[in-house]
Amino acid sequence: MSTLQPLQRIVSAAVVLAQTNIDTDRIIPARFLSTTGREGLGAHAFNDWRRRADGSPDPDFPFNRPQNAGRSILLAGRNFGCGSSREHAPWALRDLGLRAVVSSQIADIFRNNALKNGLLPVVLPEATVQELMQRPDDAIEIDVAARELRTADGQVHRFALDAFARTCLLEGVDELSYLLGRAPDIQLYEERLHAR
Amino acid sequence: MTSGPRTLFDKLWDAHVVVPESEQAPAVLYVDLHLVHEVTSPQAFAELDARGLPVRRPDLTKATMDHSTPTLPAGADGRLPYYTEAAENQVDMLAANCARHDIELFDFGSGQRGIVHVFAPELGFTRPGMTIVCGDSHTSTHGAFGALAFGIGTSEVGHVLATQCLLQRRPKTMAVTVEGELAPGVGAKDVILHVIGTIGVNGGTGHVIEYRGSTIRAMDMEQRMTLCNMSIEAGARAGMVAPDETTFAWLENTPRAPKGEAFEAARARWRELRGDEGARFDAEVAIDARDIRPTLTWGTHPGTAIGVDVPVPEAADAADRKGLEYMGLQAGRALAGTPVDVVFVGSCTNGRLGDMREVARVLRGRRVAPRVRMLVVPGSGQVKREAEAEGIDVVVREAGAEWREPGCSMCIAMNGDLVEPGQLAVSTSNRNFEGRQGPGSRTLLASPLTAAWAAVNGQVGDPRELFDSSRSREVAT
Numbered sequence: 001m002s003t004l005q006p007l008q009r010i011v012s013a014a015v016v017l018a019q020t021n022i023d024t025d026r027i028i029p030a031r032f033l034s035t036t037g038r039e040g041l042g043a044h045a046f047n048d049w050r051r052r053a054d055g056s057p058d059p060d061f062p063f064n065r066p067q068n069a070g071r072s073i074l075l076a077g078r079n080f081g082c083g084s085s086r087e088h089a090p091w092a093l094r095d096l097g098l099r100a101v102v103s104s105q106i107a108d109i110f111r112n113n114a115l116k117n118g119l120l121p122v123v124l125p126e127a128t129v130q131e132l133m134q135r136p137d138d139a140i141e142i143d144v145a146a147r148e149l150r151t152a153d154g155q156v157h158r159f160a161l162d163a164f165a166r167t168c169l170l171e172g173v174d175e176l177s178y179l180l181g182r183a184p185d186i187q188l189y190e191e192r193l194h195a196r
Numbered sequence: 197m198t199s200g201p202r203t204l205f206d207k208l209w210d211a212h213v214v215v216p217e218s219e220q221a222p223a224v225l226y227v228d229l230h231l232v233h234e235v236t237s238p239q240a241f242a243e244l245d246a247r248g249l250p251v252r253r254p255d256l257t258k259a260t261m262d263h264s265t266p267t268l269p270a271g272a273d274g275r276l277p278y279y280t281e282a283a284e285n286q287v288d289m290l291a292a293n294c295a296r297h298d299i300e301l302f303d304f305g306s307g308q309r310g311i312v313h314v315f316a317p318e319l320g321f322t323r324p325g326m327t328i329v330c331g332d333s334h335t336s337t338h339g340a341f342g343a344l345a346f347g348i349g350t351s352e353v354g355h356v357l358a359t360q361c362l363l364q365r366r367p368k369t370m371a372v373t374v375e376g377e378l379a380p381g382v383g384a385k386d387v388i389l390h391v392i393g394t395i396g397v398n399g400g401t402g403h404v405i406e407y408r409g410s411t412i413r414a415m416d417m418e419q420r421m422t423l424c425n426m427s428i429e430a431g432a433r434a435g436m437v438a439p440d441e442t443t444f445a446w447l448e449n450t451p452r453a454p455k456g457e458a459f460e461a462a463r464a465r466w467r468e469l470r471g472d473e474g475a476r477f478d479a480e481v482a483i484d485a486r487d488i489r490p491t492l493t494w495g496t497h498p499g500t501a502i503g504v505d506v507p508v509p510e511a512a513d514a515a516d517r518k519g520l521e522y523m524g525l526q527a528g529r530a531l532a533g534t535p536v537d538v539v540f541v542g543s544c545t546n547g548r549l550g551d552m553r554e555v556a557r558v559l560r561g562r563r564v565a566p567r568v569r570m571l572v573v574p575g576s577g578q579v580k581r582e583a584e585a586e587g588i589d590v591v592v593r594e595a596g597a598e599w600r601e602p603g604c605s606m607c608i609a610m611n612g613d614l615v616e617p618g619q620l621a622v623s624t625s626n627r628n629f630e631g632r633q634g635p636g637s638r639t640l641l642a643s644p645l646t647a648a649w650a651a652v653n654g655q656v657g658d659p660r661e662l663f664d665s666s667r668s669r670e671v672a673t
Contacts, residue, residue, distance in 0.1 A: 085348060182215055
């Protein structure tokens with residue numbers, strides 16, 4: 001649990017959820033937050049979207065379509081992951097098999113949480129995301145080291161990724177270990193604070 | 197360090213940098229107060245246990261239970277009516293984790309248990325100049341005191357428990373300036389809904405907002421908390437108001453703030469907490485208070501805010517169209533007159549004493565419309581006691597509404613307090629997402645005044661009618 005699996009390269013076709021402002025209540029409804037673990041939340045990901053009123057799976061929902069099984073890239077509408085800070089959202093998406101979310105805007109807290117769980121947030125211009133959404137069945141390659149998303153027809157899209165986040169993903173470093181390594185600095189800060 | 201004139205945010209940030217940020221790594225930022233609740237902490241404590249780590253500063257960590265807790269009292273057998281076994285287990289686990297790590301817990305026996313963003317300010321844990329975090333996005337509430345306060349995920353809860361620090365990139369700043377006097381019947385909730393409607397549900401992304409201007413200065417602390425609370429609904433990391441005499445007066449009356457000479461010394465420091473003349477923001481928004489009406493939302497995110505008497509706009513895109521369809525509302529028609537099934541007053545946005553008073557003011561001598569279920573949920577044990585001392589519980593019950601025990605309740609609908617599928621609720625909470633208040637629930641966000649007025653009328657109404665006889669129409673009393 002404490003060490004992350006390194007993430008260097010993702011090659012997959014995509015699942016598309018084009019709607020804008022997909023909030024974390026949508027990703028994992030609050031009634032599934034009574035858990036004290038992190039596992040198994042994929043079964044409830046997008047729960048109220050995936051199922052019809054009678055509880056049966058909605059065959060039209062993208063994650064229920066057989067051809068989308070095993071895809072690890074989500075193409076989502078603008079402002080993905082807004083709302084609550086629940087880390088259950090990236091836990092659920094990882095459990096669903098996702099490794100990257102591509103959108104023209106990703107909400108701050110969700111982005112932070114995603115990075116801590118080996119789920120790569122990729123922000124690209126709206127027009128690029130729209131274009132990618134037109135061809136979800138084509139394989140997309142995401143190269144973390146190069147910060148590049150490459151399409152099957154040879155287009156290369158650069159994306160921003162914080163140098164620290166990139167290192168953490170590539171090497172499977174978790175932030176807590178890094179912070180624990182700064183204990184002497186923290187100690188000094190506390191002594192300074194106490195002296196004031 | 198920031199050079200040149202600094203904003204309030206700059207000062208708070210600079211004062212808490214343990215290790216400055218660089219190209220290679222984010223800043224290590226020190227946390228002065230860490231608030232913990234049952235839903236987002238179990239996996240963090242488990243992480244510490246798995247690594248054999250202690251909590252670094254249990255003295256700077258305060259816990260309460262609010263999300264999964266029932267709002268009905270214990271039964272004859274003394275057992276609390278938890279919605280599920282999992283909910284009870286989660287609460288028990290928090291108690292066990294706090295006991296093991298020596299963290300002060302405000303539980304059922306304490307009399308001070310409440311929503312995490314209500315109990316901490318009322319006890320005086322929340323103070324100007326602090327960095328405050330919690331595994332809850334509405335931590336922005338505490339910015340009302342001139343603190344840098346923001347929500348974090350569970351991994352970060354673990355980071356703070358273990359190191360009292362977080363890794364953070366410096367966010368951008370935004371000034372939202374509101375000038376002028378609010379009309380009677382228009383309050384802080386209307387202001388923040390109007391702000392979100394103006395800048396958009398993602399308009400604050402990457403930014404910390406400082407609210408300024410005469411309208412904000414005139415607000416009491418509860419109103420400032422309502423304002424800062426919903427900063428996250430515009431996507432902002434945090435919202436803050438520079439502290440002033442209103443802030444200090446609140447703190448002076450709290451049990452856990454410094455006392456005597458220590459308070460005087462603190463107040464002298466707190467008075468320095470304001471932006472410098474000429475400090476620059478990355479973005480600035482100006483709002484005229486006279487443009488703000490009683491405001492509600494028509495769609496399925498908080499950015500769909502609109503005046504009660506303004507026609508719902510035509511859908512601008514597919515998402516808006518879906519939102520309107522889900523809500524069962526029509527473009528071109530104002531929200532006033534929309535029939536209501538449920539009214540919920542409470543939450544970290546509007547569950548404080550002032551909110552309870554507004555509700556009582558409307559309900560006194562009136563009845564909740566027959567078809568409507570109204571739930572009034574005080575935000576904390578203290579709010580409940582103080583409201584009951586004023587007889588507000590009696591007013592609420594006599595009007596035909598339910599008066600409950602403190603908790604998050606129907607805002608997040610984890611504890612069994614649910615809006616039924618298809619029902620339309622006017623809620624004083626903070627999120628109108630699809631299914632937020634229960635599967636299939638439909639939510640209009642509004643102020644306590646607007647909510648209570650809707651309960652009485654059985655439909656959305658304009659609360660300015662309560663203050664202005666020229667607006668009044670026939671009302672069921």
